[in-house]
Amino acid sequence: MEIKNKYVTIKNSINGAPKESDFEIKVENVSLIIESESKDVVVKNLFVSIDPYHINRMKSQSSSQGTISFATAITPGECIDSYGVGRVLFSRRPDFRKGDLVAGLLTWGEYSIVKEGSLLNKLDPNMGFPLSYHLGIFGFSGLSACAGFFEVCKPKPGERVFVSAASGSIGHLVGQYAKLLGCYVVGSVGSQEKVNFLKERLGFDDAFNYKQETDLKLALKRCFPQGIDVYFDNVGGRMLEAAVANMNIFGRVAVCGVISEYTNATTRAAPEMLDIVYKRITIKGFLAADFMNMYAEILSKTVEYVKDGKLKTVEDISQGVESIPSAFIGLFNGENIGKKIVKVADEWKKK
Numbered sequence: 158m159e160i161k162n163k164y165v166t167i168k169n170s171i172n173g174a175p176k177e178s179d180f181e182i183k184v185e186n187v188s189l190i191i192e193s194e195s196k197d198v199v200v201k202n203l204f205v206s207i208d209p210y211h212i213n214r215m216k217s218q219s220s221s222q223g224t225i226s227f228a229t230a231i232t233p234g235e236c237i238d239s240y241g242v243g244r245v246l247f248s249r250r251p252d253f254r255k256g257d258l259v260a261g262l263l264t265w266g267e268y269s270i271v272k273e274g275s276l277l278n279k280l281d282p283n284m285g286f287p288l289s290y291h292l293g294i295f296g297f298s299g300l301s302a303c304a305g306f307f308e309v310c311k312p313k314p315g316e317r318v319f320v321s322a323a324s325g326s327i328g329h330l331v332g333q334y335a336k337l338l339g340c341y342v343v344g345s346v347g348s349q350e351k352v353n354f355l356k357e358r359l360g361f362d363d364a365f366n367y368k369q370e371t372d373l374k375l376a377l378k379r380c381f382p383q384g385i386d387v388y389f390d391n392v393g394g395r396m397l398e399a400a401v402a403n404m405n406i407f408g409r410v411a412v413c414g415v416i417s418e419y420t421n422a423t424t425r426a427a428p429e430m431l432d433i434v435y436k437r438i439t440i441k442g443f444l445a446a447d448f449m450n451m452y453a454e455i456l457s458k459t460v461e462y463v464k465d466g467k468l469k470t471v472e473d474i475s476q477g478v479e480s481i482p483s484a485f486i487g488l489f490n491g492e493n494i495g496k497k498i499v500k501v502a503d504e505w506k507k508k
Contacts, residue, residue, distance in 0.1 A: 159186040164266025165481045167233050170217035174420040174489055179215075180482035183234075187268050189247050196273030198253050200243040202263050203504060204474075206292040207484045207497040208326075211239065212419045225446060236264040240297060241501075242280070242288050243269065258282050260291045265481050267501055286463070287472075288504065293326055293496030294463065294470040295456055297445040301413055302330035303455045304448035309411040309441055310387045314339035317381055319400055322391035323364065324351040324471075326496035327413060331389045332361050333468050340387070343380045345396065347491040354494060359469060373399035384408075392417045394424040401428035404438050412442040420489055471495030 162185050171179050189199060213219040214231045221228045231237055241263030245253050250273075253259065261277035263269040271277050280291060293299065305327070306312065318335040322328045323344025332355065335342045343363045344355045355361040363380050370376040377385065377399050384405035390397055393415025400410065417424050432438065448455070462468035473493040475484045481499050488497060 158189045160189060160268065161185070162187045162266055162268040163478050164236050164264060165478060166235060166237060167215055167231060169233050171212065171215040172217055175212060175215070175482075175486050177482055177486065182479060187270065194249075196250055197248075198245055198250060198259075198271045198277060199247040200259060200263060200269045200271055200277075201246045202241050202243045202267055202269055202501040204243075204289050204292055205239050205241040205263060205265055205481070205499050205501055206296070207475075207481065207488065207499060208239070209414065209416050209419060209488045211237065211485065212489070225444065227444075227446065236266060236269075238262050238264050240276075240292060241269070242291050253277070253279070258288070260296070265478070265499075267478055284460070286460075289472055289474060289496075289498050289500070290463075290470065292498050293472060294330060294459060294468070298326040298496055299330060299459050300448055300452055300455055301443075301445040302327045303334060303459065304445070304451055305411045305413050305443055306331050306334050306387075306389060308448060308451075309443050310389060310409050312338055312340060312387050312409075315341075316386035317341045317383065317405075318343070318387045318389070319377065319381065319385045320344045320389045320391075321396045321400075322346070322414075322416065323361070324354055324494050325391060326493075328389070328391050329355070329359060329471060329495060330468070333359055335387075336360050336362075337462075337467060345376075345392075351494060354471075367396065374402045377403040387411075389413065390415070393426050394418055395426070397426040398428050401432050401438060401440075404432065404436055406436045408436060408438045410438065410440040412440060416489070473497050475499045477501070 166181055168181050213221045222230045242260045245255055245257040258280040259277055260280050262275050318340045320328045320332050324346045332342045332344050342361050344361050345367045347368050352364040355364040385403050386405050388400040388410045390412045391414045394417035472495050484499050
């Protein structure tokens with residue numbers, strides 16, 4: 158028996174800002190007849206995650222591609238793997254049965270064939286939250302936000318925290334964690350709508366639209382007259398330079414992403430090195446994978462915060478495989494608020 162699988166691929170390597178013409182929707186036949194000794198698991202995709210780091214995998218060359226398996230280059234014409242949620246359609250493995258709800262490394266398509274050794278975990282169907290939460294607040298976005306803030310930034314109550322791309326999938330969670338700790342929190346975003354979102358819905362102390370600022374250093378000086386203790390960086394470029402210029406002595410910078418530099422080779426951060434030396438500023442990059450050993454603990458804490466209403470999450474969900482390219486492109490145009498997800502198919506229940 159075979160099923161038709163519609164999936165997204167790139168036509169060629171992408172070395173600048175992504176465009177619709179860079180992508181192609183293909184259809185292939187997927188066999189449901191798996192040999193008895195095979196450890197493959199066929200998954201019907203329900204939701205797939207849309208993340209900006211994939212642009213570095215789509216480049217003909219990027220220094221990130223050889224660092225970790227999640228960052229390996231994407232071959233034009235082939236399926237694009239991404240974190241997702243789905244239901245097992247076929248499996249001969251004893252640990253996965255038809256109908257099991259799973260999360261793991263799936264693909265930007267309707268179906269995924271998950272090889273033995275690839276990331277795939279069963280989900281508890283009785284958690285009482287939307288399945289899409291497992292791609293955001295209960296997934297790598299939540300892990301990055303919590304571990305990045307508490308383990309990398311080492312914040313203290315009362316400190317002054319700055320978050321860039323603060324309405325994004327990770328930034329909007331970091332700001333809330335900082336407020337729960339008792340910090341003063343300011344976020345930078347790209348529209349007045351997002352400024353209002355941070356201040357009115359998430360409780361940020363202040364926020365500003367960086368597109369309306371002619372001098373980012375002065376903007377941060379206005380927001381932090383007593384300086385910045387912690388900067389959670391999702392942007393890089395000129396924002397990192399401005400933050401370093403306003404950091405206090407022994408300030409900490411957690412570099413989670415540098416989205417301003419992903420599609421424009423001319424926007425490279427050049428912070429004042431004398432500030433870093435004489436203020437003894439710590440700048441550290443990190444990946445969610447660094448903290449997988451803490452995932453269960455962080456998930457348990459996050460679930461309780463959400464249940465108690467202490468932590469809110471926002472999702473931007475598009476519909477259908479065909480919407481994946483535009484959803485991905487929108488990340489680099491600042492179109493999303495919260496976690497960007499594509500719903501591939503309607504939920505179906507285990508029989």
